[in-house]
Each structure stands twice: as structure tokens, then as C-alpha cells.
Amino acid sequence: MSTDAYASSRQTTEGRVYSVTGQDWDSLVTEIGTTKEERVVVNMGPQHPSTHGVLRLVLELEGETVTEARAGIGYLHTGIEKNTEYRTWTQGVTFVTRMDYLAPLFNETAYCLGVEKLLGITNDVPERASVIRVMMMELNRISSHMVALGTGALELGALSPMIFAFREREKVLDIFEMISGLRMNMAYVRPGGVAQDLPENAVPRIRETVKELRHNFKDNAKLLIGNTIWMKRTAGIGYLDLAGCTTLGVTGPILRSAGLPWDLRKVQPYSGYENYNFDVVTTDTCDVYGRFLIRMLELEESLRIIEQACDKLEKLEGAPVMVADKKIAWPAQLSVGADGMGNSLNHIREIMGSSMESLIHHFKLVTEGFRVPAGQVYSAVESPRGELGVHLVSDGGTRPYRVHFREPSFNNLQSTSAMCEGSFIADVIGAVASIDPVMGGVDR
Amino acid sequence: MFGVSGSGDTSGYSGLVRSTFSAGSSERPYGSYFDDLADDLERAYPAFSDAIEKVVVDRGELTLFIKRDRLFEVAKILRDEPTLRFEMCLGVNGVHYPDEVGRELHAVYPLLSLTHNRRIRLEVAIPDSDPHLVSLVELWAGNNWHERETFDMFGIIFDGHPGLTRILMPDDWPGHPQRKDYPLGGIPIEYKGATVPAPSERRAYR
Known part of the structure; x- marks a missing residue:
């Protein structure tokens, strides 16, 4: 003893x-x-x-x-799906954004695309809103991949990549803060569009950041791509081939590391992704190194999309960012002040000072919400971790009847056994890191 | 006044009552690739009309309502038939309709075909008194956790599942939280014995 x-x-x-x-x-x-x-x-x-x-x-x-x-799993179960049944469709955004906390904008967009499909207003969403959504999602993909790469490297004992990754992530979060007032859980995407237009000078600043990111990504690329020690810890580890991916329902970088160029942005475009030039990155190694490489190269593809989105935004300057239907569009105009996001004073002045009808309209829509025709839809987006699907059921009321998220983290985590059994215990860490599970999404 | 019960707070009240709903069966042509898909399935599965309760096309999505004892064979054909090839099952999700007597629990399976780039949804309705359904883990191993979650949240028992235990809630949790008759809890606050009522008991806009 x-x-x-x-x-x-x-x-x-x-x-x-x-x-x-x-x-x-x-x-x-x-x-x-x-x-x-x-x-x-x-x-x-x-x-x-x-x-x-x-x-x-x-x-x-x-x-x-x-x-x-x-x-x-289950240590972070918060009952978000149940809670949304007691809130309006718009309030649901605030809940679902907290599921996969590294990719909040994907949760919001997937949910809002579903609500819009139920409402039958998919084609009425203004183009500027869709472009902003795409740009925000791609920025979010970068910040999420940065965590995946940084923590993945950290867990295998490489500290510097983590420092570099979080340094770049910070710049993306600064943009989120500038646009939505919040660094995470923004509830920025709303049914019918986005909560508010971009602030002035947002596009030039995003362009500046894109330039910086593109330059700084080279630091991690130089550190890790082809690095002998890194290869020894990742190449041939956590093997999962295409058959394994399909039977386990695995999507995202893991599926693409098995050589299949399956990316919902390409194969089933939404929010106008068909109008952007970008490539789907694949490798055929089926291992941790392949998934790492895919995330590295997807950063550049995301930057390309953001630049094209910036071009479009410049052309669409001043265009609406919310559907024209006043029965659905959020009445409150928010603004980002020095202390974060808040009500716009102009709007408060109008509803409190000059127009009773505006006040009634605001009050009805904010407290009661809009009604959504009965039925069910499934909408999916390509989140940084794979297919993020939302199954929405409406009974025709102002609240969802059922909201279910098909979380890629939840599904992909099942492949742990297939990847790890028969390998060394030290490789379990690398394999799990390559799945990139976010427990907020897994447990919801 | 105005049929209000509860707190009497009628702010935003508009007097509409929630009604039960169920989509009617759709008629051909379904549009999009749905007609081809239905033809292919009928060809590969002669008992189609017997096994499928109804076909619903709504908002650009195809849903097949399947009798519960036929679920496994239909799913197997959807997976294996070269013209169909739904290689991926994106899990299973439950929906609870307490008003549909004898069909209270619905299990919904979104399928995805990578080969043909198509989607389809299977829906099975089972009674609350006999909540058994065949497990599809044998066809799609990835359904393992999804079925455990649906069991956990709705109490649907998937026969043939390799280890049907709770997954998100603690092992000794009573009840199935996503059912409509399962209330959300209130919040006790230590101020003169007051409590914040559960969301289901606060004012509602119907």
C-alpha cells in the first residue's frame, strides 16, 4: 500500500x-x-x-x-429544446444560440431558416440579410476552427499553436462584438433577417481583419503542417473510413477526411451559398491529420467567402435586413452603444412619445409573437462540425410545438469507440480532439 | 371576461385556441424528385400501399407515414436499393401529440442520400399505452445515441437496441421530460415564501 x-x-x-x-x-x-x-x-x-x-x-x-x-454524456444538459416550447418563435433564437456555444451563429441560422420555411417566407428574406448571415457564419467557422485547432494541439502537448489560434480568434470575436454587441450567444440572426444592420465602417474593418487573418494563419501552418512530431501524433490515428462515416451518420470534416466532398453549402445550398466561389476541401487519409488539414484549409475558403460577401455588402448598402412583412419583422430597432446592444432611442421615442399604434404593434409582437402555420420542417446547415439539422413542429400557435436539434457533435461523438478501440491510450486524446465535440451542443 | 383563466393577466390575449392538427395525405403529382422516389420505392417494395399510411408533401419536404411493424423493412429497402440509397439516417426525433388518441407518440427519421442528394422523412405513430418500436441501429449504427435520447425524452422503447439506457438525463430520473404532460419546474425564491411559477403556468397567448 x-x-x-x-x-x-x-x-x-x-x-x-x-x-x-x-x-x-x-x-x-x-x-x-x-x-x-x-x-x-x-x-x-x-x-x-x-x-x-x-x-x-x-x-x-x-x-x-x-x-x-x-x-x-449528459453533464451539460440544460433542457433548451423543452424551454423553447414555452417561448415565442423569436425568443427561441436566444435559447438555441446557447447550444453549440462555439458556433452560435450556425444554431441561429439553422433555426431561423426552419422558422422561415414554416412561415413560407424563405424567398422574402432580403438579400442583404442573407449575405450578412453568410459572412457572420464564415467568421464563426473561423473562430470555431481556431478553437478546434488550438485546443487540439494543446491537448497533444503543443502550446504555441493554441496561443496563435486564440490570438486570431480574438480578432473575429471583436468583429462579432462590433456588429452584434456580443462576442458569443448573440441572438443576432432572427426569423426574417438579422437583428440590425451592420454599423458604419464595418465592411472596411472586416476587410482589414481578413487581411490580417490570412497573414497570421501562416504561423500555425508553418508550425504544424508537415511537422514531424505533429505527424507522429496525428497521422494514421483515429481512423474512420467512408463506410464507417455513413453508418454512423458522421458529417463535416470527419466525412471529408474520408475523401467525400460532402458539404451542404455546395450540395444543398442555403442563404445564397450557390453565389459564392469556394472549394470543398477533402483529404483521403481518414485520420486525425487529415481532419486537422481540412480545418486548416477551410480557413482560407472561409476568408474567400467573407471577401465576396464584403463585395456584395458594398453593393447592397442601405438595403433592408429584415422582411418587409410587419407582422413578422421584429419591431424594435436595436443599436450598439458604448455599453453593448440596447434599444434604439429613436424607436423608444416613437413608441413612447408619438405613436400609440406603434406601441401596440411593438407590444403585441414582442410579448405575444407571431403565429406560424401548422406543420413540420427540417432545415440543415453545414456547421463547423457537420450537418446541423433542425426539426421544427408548429401547431399554428405563437410558440414552437417541438424544436429538435440534430447536433453534429452529438452524432459524431459516437464514433469515439470506432476511432479509439485498438489504439494506444495516448491516441484517444488526438482522436477525440479531431471529432471536435462541443458539449453544449452534445447535451443541449 | 373573454374566457380567461389563471392569473387574469390578459395582456396580449387574442382569444385564439390551439387546435390539434395533422397534415392530410397529398395527391400525385408530388413535384420535385418526390414522384420518382415514390415510384422507385413502389417498384422495390411491392407492399408499399399496405405499409405506407400516407404520403405528405409539405413545404418542399416528403414525409412517409409508415405502419410501425413495417418500419424496419421499408428502412432497409430505402438504404439498400440502388435507386434509393439513403445511406445516412440523421437520427430519430420524437414528438408527443397527447390529443391523438392511439397515436400519441411519433418517431421521426430524417434520411439523407449522399448518392442521389435527396432527403426523405419517415414518421411512425405509436400509442402511448404500448410505446414499442423497432430499433434501426442494425441498419444505421449512428442511430444508437439518437434512439437512446428519444427513449430518454419520450419513453419510446426501441426493441433490439443494444443498450437502451438514458443518455442525457441521470439514470435514476423519473419520467420523460419532452412529453407534453411533463411540466417545466418553477423557481422557489426565498422571499416571503414567494415562488416564480413554472413557465407553463404563467400567462399564455393562445
Whole structure:
């Protein structure tokens, strides 16, 4: 029995259980060695720094080889789907944006596209609103991929890429803050358009940032692409081929790393993606390195789309960003002030000072909301993690009857077992990082 | 006045009552690729008219309502038939319609064909008193967690699932939270014994 207080152990009906708290590896190994036990079950998480949030992995080991890997989830379940049933369709945006917190704009857009489809106003959404949505989504894809790359590298022991990645992510978040007043969970995309138009000088500033990002992305590319140590930790690891992807319903960079150029932006375009020039990046290695490379190269594709969106925005200067139908369009005009997003004073002056009808209209639409014809729709967007699908059911009321998100993180996390079983325990970290699960999305 | 119950707060009240709804069966031609798809399925699956309760085309989406004992065979044909080839099942989602007696629980499966770039939705209605449905994990391994979630949230029991346990809620949780008869909780606040009522009990606009 070790005297090390940190690696305490106790006997249970399932065998001896050790509580490991860090820096006690030696005493643990000595003790396991003396028990002559071949099979060790390691519980990793839900509070382990390299499991991407509150993910719990139960790993059965023989020596260093993983014989069984199971993922335990549900530690971040917040009942968002249930809550939306008690809110108006517009308020739903504020909930769903909090699901996959690294890709809030994708949640919002997928949801709003669904609501618009239910309302039958898909074609009435102004072009400027669609272009802003596309631009915001692509910026968001960059910030999300930056976390995937940065934390993925960090978990494999490479610190500098994380520093570089978060440095660039910050610039994207600054743009979000400038446009919506918030860095995450913006509730910026609304049914019928977006909450408010871009502030003045937004487009030149975005162009400036794009230039900086394109230059700075080279830092990480130089550090990692082809790096021998990085290749040794990622190439051939976490193998999942095309057949595995389809049966597991895996989409996004994992599917594209199996060589299939499947990207909803190309194959089933929405929000006008058919009007942009960009390429779908694939690799055929089916491994962690391939997925890493895809995320790296998708950054450049996103920048290309953002630049084209900027061109379009300049042409559409002053065009509406919300549907013309006053029965649906959000009445409040928001503005970004020094202390964040708030009501526009002009609007307050109008409803409180001059027009009773505006006040009634505002009040009805904000408290009661609009009615959505009964029926069900499924709308999907290509989020940074794959197909983000929204199944909406309406009973004709002012609130959703059922909102269900088909989260790519939730679905893709199932492939942990297929990727990890038979590999070394050290490679589990790389494989899970390449899935890029966001637990807020997994558990909802 | 105006048929108000509860708190009596009628702000925004407009007197409309929620009614149950169900989409009627659509007639041919369905439009888009839906006619081809239906023809291909009929050709590959002779018992089509017997197994399919109704075909609904709404808002550019095709939904097949399937009898529950035929779900597995229809799904298998949709996956395997070269003209159909729905390689991907994007999970399963439950919807609870407490007013539809004998068909309270619906399971909805969105399918995706990578080969033909098509989508289809399968819907199965089962009674609350006998909430059993065949598991499709054998056809699409990725349905494993989705079926566990639907079991967790709606109590639909997927027969043949390799390990049907709760996934999002704790293992010992009572009830199935996404059912319509499962209330949202209120918030107790320690101020003179007051509470914030549950959202379902606050004022409602119907």
C-alpha cells in the first residue's frame, strides 16, 4: 500500500479503485504493477482538461492498448429544446444560440431558416440579410476552427499553436462584438433577417481583419503542417473510413477526411451559398491529420467567402435586413452603444412619445409573437462540425410545438469507440480532439 | 371576461385556441424528385400501399407515414436499393401529440442520400399505452445515441437496441421530460415564501 495520499485506493466489488489526482502517476503504476492485473478501466473526465469540456470517457485498457472506449454524456444538459416550447418563435433564437456555444451563429441560422420555411417566407428574406448571415457564419467557422485547432494541439502537448489560434480568434470575436454587441450567444440572426444592420465602417474593418487573418494563419501552418512530431501524433490515428462515416451518420470534416466532398453549402445550398466561389476541401487519409488539414484549409475558403460577401455588402448598402412583412419583422430597432446592444432611442421615442399604434404593434409582437402555420420542417446547415439539422413542429400557435436539434457533435461523438478501440491510450486524446465535440451542443 | 383563466393577466390575449392538427395525405403529382422516389420505392417494395399510411408533401419536404411493424423493412429497402440509397439516417426525433388518441407518440427519421442528394422523412405513430418500436441501429449504427435520447425524452422503447439506457438525463430520473404532460419546474425564491411559477403556468397567448 502506498503512503502517497494523492493516489488513494479502496477495495470495491468491481475490483480495486484508485483515485488519481495528478502528479501521482509513479505511485499508481507501482501499485497496479504489484496487483498483477492486466485489465485496467480508466475513467477519464468529466472534468479532465483534455476531454473538451464535460465529456466522460470510460476506457478499458490492456497495457497501453484501449480495448473498449465508451463516452458518457449528459453533464451539460440544460433542457433548451423543452424551454423553447414555452417561448415565442423569436425568443427561441436566444435559447438555441446557447447550444453549440462555439458556433452560435450556425444554431441561429439553422433555426431561423426552419422558422422561415414554416412561415413560407424563405424567398422574402432580403438579400442583404442573407449575405450578412453568410459572412457572420464564415467568421464563426473561423473562430470555431481556431478553437478546434488550438485546443487540439494543446491537448497533444503543443502550446504555441493554441496561443496563435486564440490570438486570431480574438480578432473575429471583436468583429462579432462590433456588429452584434456580443462576442458569443448573440441572438443576432432572427426569423426574417438579422437583428440590425451592420454599423458604419464595418465592411472596411472586416476587410482589414481578413487581411490580417490570412497573414497570421501562416504561423500555425508553418508550425504544424508537415511537422514531424505533429505527424507522429496525428497521422494514421483515429481512423474512420467512408463506410464507417455513413453508418454512423458522421458529417463535416470527419466525412471529408474520408475523401467525400460532402458539404451542404455546395450540395444543398442555403442563404445564397450557390453565389459564392469556394472549394470543398477533402483529404483521403481518414485520420486525425487529415481532419486537422481540412480545418486548416477551410480557413482560407472561409476568408474567400467573407471577401465576396464584403463585395456584395458594398453593393447592397442601405438595403433592408429584415422582411418587409410587419407582422413578422421584429419591431424594435436595436443599436450598439458604448455599453453593448440596447434599444434604439429613436424607436423608444416613437413608441413612447408619438405613436400609440406603434406601441401596440411593438407590444403585441414582442410579448405575444407571431403565429406560424401548422406543420413540420427540417432545415440543415453545414456547421463547423457537420450537418446541423433542425426539426421544427408548429401547431399554428405563437410558440414552437417541438424544436429538435440534430447536433453534429452529438452524432459524431459516437464514433469515439470506432476511432479509439485498438489504439494506444495516448491516441484517444488526438482522436477525440479531431471529432471536435462541443458539449453544449452534445447535451443541449 | 373573454374566457380567461389563471392569473387574469390578459395582456396580449387574442382569444385564439390551439387546435390539434395533422397534415392530410397529398395527391400525385408530388413535384420535385418526390414522384420518382415514390415510384422507385413502389417498384422495390411491392407492399408499399399496405405499409405506407400516407404520403405528405409539405413545404418542399416528403414525409412517409409508415405502419410501425413495417418500419424496419421499408428502412432497409430505402438504404439498400440502388435507386434509393439513403445511406445516412440523421437520427430519430420524437414528438408527443397527447390529443391523438392511439397515436400519441411519433418517431421521426430524417434520411439523407449522399448518392442521389435527396432527403426523405419517415414518421411512425405509436400509442402511448404500448410505446414499442423497432430499433434501426442494425441498419444505421449512428442511430444508437439518437434512439437512446428519444427513449430518454419520450419513453419510446426501441426493441433490439443494444443498450437502451438514458443518455442525457441521470439514470435514476423519473419520467420523460419532452412529453407534453411533463411540466417545466418553477423557481422557489426565498422571499416571503414567494415562488416564480413554472413557465407553463404563467400567462399564455393562445
